[in-house]
Amino acid sequence: MPGESTIITLLPPSLARRGALFVNEGESPECRRCKLRKVCMENAKPGRVYRVSRVRKMSHDCPIYGKVHVVEAEEVEFEVAVEPRLAVVGAIITYRPYRCGSKLCPNRMVCSPDYIRKPIKVKILEDKGWIRCQQNVRLKRVLVKAVD
DSSP states (O other), X not given: OOOTTEEEXXXXXXXXXXXXXXXXXXXOGGGGGOTTHIIIIISSOBTOEEEEEEEEEEEEXXXXXXXXXXXXXXXXXXXXXXXXXXXXXXXXXXXXXXXXXXXXXXXXXXXXXXXXXXXXXXXXXXXXXXXXXXXXXXXXXXXXXEOO
């Protein structure tokens, strides 16, 4: 049975795995006439980050992805890299992933998270210190949570 903060939603096979992070980026025109729109698009708040906690055995046809799987997910806090001037605990900022192009950098998932494609509004919860950037860019690692 899902917990109180757990949502049920639908995800494509590439994201329907335990531990995967995702953001609801809004609906496509095809979604408006889909019978699964409510569970797929309305359970996850737009711009929030979720972690898949369980993948159910059920799947459905989708006009965009072909197939989507039923998953349970929970909204989570996450770490990102920001300019030092933005790393103020309690501040609400619009986070935009830093794009450096280094595919082998150990900080890649903090600087440029795959699950965030559009700017999202976040609250800084904790300053986790400096990042050792291979490109010599001054960045700080912060713990954040998406907000409205």
